[in-house]
Amino acid sequence: MKSPTELAQQLTRQWHNNTLRAQRLLTPEPWPLKFVIGKPTATQVLQQAASVQQHIQSWRQVSVGQVVFEHKSYRRLAETVELPSYWQINSPSEWVQACQDAAVRHEFAVLSQLISASDSCMHELLVRERSLWRHKPLNELLDTLVLAGKLTPGCAQGQPLRLLSGYGVDTKFVERHQTLLRRLLDTRFADAASEQGLLNFLDALDEKDHWLLVRPLAEGLLPFQRLRIASTELAQTALPATRILLAENERCEHLLPPLHDCIAVLGAGFDLAWLAGQALEGKQLYYWGDLDTWGLAMLARARQLRPNLQAVMMTQEIFTDYADFAVHEPQRAGRFDLSSLMASEQKLFNHLQQQEKGRLEQEFIPLERVHAEIEEQIT
Structure with a gap:
């Protein structure tokens, strides 16, 4: 038998799995999710009745998703017992709620805003590679998305980045978010920014000595x-x-x-x-x-x-x-x-x-x- 806490921990571990996270947030196919709770044995029902009752009650108190109960017969009991059979999670937001983890809730909230503010070609990168944006201010991340949507190959026309106008950011901003910016541009331009290097891709003068x-x-x-x-x-x-x-x-x-x-x-x-x-x-x-x-x-x-x-x-x-x-x-x-x-x-x-x-x-x-x-x- 799995408790709500045990399955919540399993759901949290799955959130940290890049492949699962991308699959569940970017495609509709996996939904709804069904997690088997497990049923007590006849020995547990007879000898650990209080624990089994507590288990049943804990699942009745779950308000996220849908807990499906089923009746089961045991030979030494006159009546069937209604037991939690599986837990159904119907959407990404329910998945995040079910994790009961503050960090997961925060990441999902940030990611939701990033997805809403970005082009669809960028979504998989943002979902899969959280290290690109975790621990950075949300307002600067949103500015980076806007910038990645504006920049094009050769747009610097040989100027240093600090002299670019019309993009609303300064050189230090680009330096702080260079990796995220480069990877976002890769999604638009077939990895050209990484292959050429960001400065070369933009045709920006590298003011560091080469x-x-x-x-x-x-x-x-x-x-x-x-x-x-x-x-x-x-x-x-x-x-x-x-x-x-x-x-x-x-x-x-x-x-x-x-x-x-x-x-x-x-x-x-x-x-x-x-x-x-x-x-x-x-x-x-x-x-x-x-x-x-x-x-x-x-x-x-x-x-x-x-x-x-x-x-x-x-x-x-x-x-x-x-x-x-x-x-x-x-x-x-x-x-x-x-x-x-x-x-x-x-x-x-x-x-x-x-x-x-x-x-x-x-x-x-x-x-x-x-x-x-x-x-x-x-x-």
């Missing part, structure tokens, strides 16, 4: 063979070369050939906002990235900032020639604007999406081919 590897490809351009420079400085200070080769990964540094009047900047990844800086005006810009969907997404982003930027070795011919070195791309790039890619690059993007092994990393292209392609294309 150090990139700078390597001159010709003697005399810089007093160093290699050095690191913050991307914010690269946006403001012109490098002493007419031609700039931007490489996605640092690992391909050893593949680069000597090249007249050219400096390579390596390892930027999605940190591309600095390309909009005035220091790059008048430069011939080239981009070399991995042959995968992410490499083409970065190329598209770079070309949005610098429309005259030319791609190097990012062709279907290169991919086909070295397809034996291609590997599975663990997670493909989400939706992004393909319009800044050339027709051949868009075709390559679609081709890579269809491949079981659609990722060819830069360093797997042979040295001789890299030298030949760079020397031919960067003129």
Whole structure:
């Protein structure tokens, strides 16, 4: 026999189960819930009559949901006994009441307001991942939902977050709620905010230093063979070369050939906002990235900032020639604007999406081919 307290504790444990909570709050199928109470044995009825009577009375006092009683016969009793058989819970609000737990009631109240204030695509995230919003002020959570509904890819247009206007929040607000904001944007934009990083997704200038590897490809351009420079400085200070080769990964540094009047900047990844800086005006810009969907997404982003930027070795011919070195791309790039890619690059993007092994990393292209392609294309 289970008491109301025991079943209330079971219901509370179920509230803390992410899968059950999402299933019960987001879909109508599980309702109503029925929980078997259990019936006393003949020995208990005969020898523990007072306890059995107390058990029956405790269930008669339950006012949440519906307690269903049934008559049961026992051989040594002349009359049937009316016993609680199961407890029926008809709705999420009854489930929360039945838990008899203040913390659960508070979470349900907060969650109800968050669900009411958010787009339906965000509901599962909010229900499943309470750690994103628990222990935070409700008014700020509601503001975060409003903000997540307004922000769009590239909306910062290269500005720092602190300079954004029209969103009703400041930089500190975004910092405090960055994880929740990023995950909410993921629900709208197919995980792009997490894949690209929030600042890159918004095209917001990262005012924290991100150090990139700078390597001159010709003697005399810089007093160093290699050095690191913050991307914010690269946006403001012109490098002493007419031609700039931007490489996605640092690992391909050893593949680069000597090249007249050219400096390579390596390892930027999605940190591309600095390309909009005035220091790059008048430069011939080239981009070399991995042959995968992410490499083409970065190329598209770079070309949005610098429309005259030319791609190097990012062709279907290169991919086909070295397809034996291609590997599975663990997670493909989400939706992004393909319009800044050339027709051949868009075709390559679609081709890579269809491949079981659609990722060819830069360093797997042979040295001789890299030298030949760079020397031919960067003129």
